[in-house]
Amino acid sequence: MKSDTLAVANRAFEQLKHGLATGEWDSFLDLLTDDFTLWFPAGRFHGLNQGKDKAREFFHYASESFREGLEVILDRVTSNETTVVFEVRSQGKLRGEAYKNRIAISLDVRGDKICAYREYFGSDGKSY
Amino acid sequence: MKSDTLAVANRAFEQLKHGLATGEWDSFLDLLTDDFTLWFPAGRFHGLNQGKDKAREFFHYASESFREGLEVILDRVTSNETTVVFEVRSQGKLRGEAYKNRIAISLDVRGDKICAYREYFGSDGKSY
Numbered sequence: 010m011k012s013d014t015l016a017v018a019n020r021a022f023e024q025l026k027h028g029l030a031t032g033e034w035d036s037f038l039d040l041l042t043d044d045f046t047l048w049f050p051a052g053r054f055h056g057l058n059q060g061k062d063k064a065r066e067f068f069h070y071a072s073e074s075f076r077e078g079l080e081v082i083l084d085r086v087t088s089n090e091t092t093v094v095f096e097v098r099s100q101g102k103l104r105g106e107a108y109k110n111r112i113a114i115s116l117d118v119r120g121d122k123i124c125a126y127r128e129y130f131g132s133d134g135k136s137y
Numbered sequence: 138m139k140s141d142t143l144a145v146a147n148r149a150f151e152q153l154k155h156g157l158a159t160g161e162w163d164s165f166l167d168l169l170t171d172d173f174t175l176w177f178p179a180g181r182f183h184g185l186n187q188g189k190d191k192a193r194e195f196f197h198y199a200s201e202s203f204r205e206g207l208e209v210i211l212d213r214v215t216s217n218e219t220t221v222v223f224e225v226r227s228q229g230k231l232r233g234e235a236y237k238n239r240i241a242i243s244l245d246v247r248g249d250k251i252c253a254y255r256e257y258f259g260s261d262g263k264s265y
Contacts, residue, residue, distance in 0.1 A: 048239070050260035087215035087222045087243075094215045094222045096243055096255070111176070113241040113257040115215075115224055127224070129241040129257030132178035 014118045015086075018093035021116060021123045025068075026081055032072040038065055041123050048127040064126075077102040092117050098133065109133045142246045143214075146221035149244060149251045153196075154209055160200040166193055169251050176255040192254075205230040220245050 017040070024037035038061060047058040047067060054067050079101035087094045093116050100109040111131030117124050145168070152165035166189060175186040175195060182195050207229035215222045221244050228237040239259030245252050 048259060050239075050258060055260070085217065085220050085243075087217045087220050089213065089215045092213050092215050092224075094224075094241065094243075096220075096222075111178075111255070111257070113222065113243065115213075115222075115241065127239070127259060129239070129259045130178060131176060131255060131257045132183070 013121075014091060015088050015093055017118045017121050017123070018088070018095075018116045019086075022083075022095055022114075025114075028068055029072050029075055029079055029081065032069070032076070034065065034068045034072070037068065040121075042119060044124065046125045048125075050128060050130050074104050075101055075108075077105065079108070091119070100133075141249075142219060143216050143221055145246045145249050145251070146216070146223075146244045147214075150211075150223055150242075153242075156196055157200050157203055157207055157209065160197070160204070162193065162196045162200070165196065168249075170247060172252065174253045176253075178256060178258050202232050203229055203236075205233065207236070219247070 021037065021040045024040060028034040028037045041061055041064055043061060044059075045061055045064055047054070047064055049055060049058065049067065054070070058064065058067055079099055082098045084096045084098060095114045095116075097112050097114065098110070099112060102108055111133045113129040113131070115127040115129070149165065149168045152168060156162040156165045169189055169192055171189060172187075173189055173192055175182070175192055177183055177186065177195065182198070186192065186195055207227055210226045212224045212226060223242045223244075225240050225242065226238070227240060230236055241257040241259070243255040243257070
């Protein structure tokens with residue numbers, strides 16, 4: 010059911026923001042399937058990361074990197090039966106440096122869990 | 138109506154692929170509103186590009202850059218009442234160099250036209 014897909018993804022997105030703000034990731038990680046995969050565009054987690062252990066490592070690294078604060082503004086949400094995409098703008102400090110980005114996060118939902126997370130950069134900050 | 142939104146965006150996506158494959162952009166450009174905006178993550182069009190003239194310049198530049206061929210694989214489509222997101226993988230040659238990317242393209246639909254295009258990179262190729 011599409012409404013369930015959206016509800017599950019919205020819950021995960023709220024927990025993602027909570028994790029980034031607090032460094033507490035247990036509630037978010039509880040929403041992931043054991044075979045969860047994560048695609049990230051850059052840095053030491055660039056590419057495909059498989060499994061919950063890798064996810065735990067990634068998300069702790071993310072909140073650690075943004076420990077000085079990250080503002081996350083949700084612009085729009087699109088969905089189909091199994092996938093929900095969140096388009097967000099974010100800004101703050103990344104390990105002490107001014108940071109600004111546009112991001113699309115695509116979540117695949119299976120049952121009441123998230124089985125895949127794909128992140129895309131719109132790169133609001135410096136060019137590369 | 139959501140079905141119309143999807144139909145308009147699908148038509149634009151087909152014309153986008155046609156333009157990339159052929160360098161013929163007139164049918165695609167006809168689908169854009171006069172106040173069309175384009176967000177691109179990198180390079181000389183990095184950031185916000187406004188208006189159809191800028192769009193014409195950008196898309197011709199894109200097909201010119203990929204004139205040696207670009208394969209575009211559509212993985213999934215999500216939507217809401219006004220926006221449709223296409224997640225694609227692409228590979229080919231970018232000005233002679235091997236190129237591979239994962240991309241999310243978000244299109245805003247107004248009536249039977251596209252009023253905004255936002256591109257996000259998942260960066261399947263080299264890290265940056």
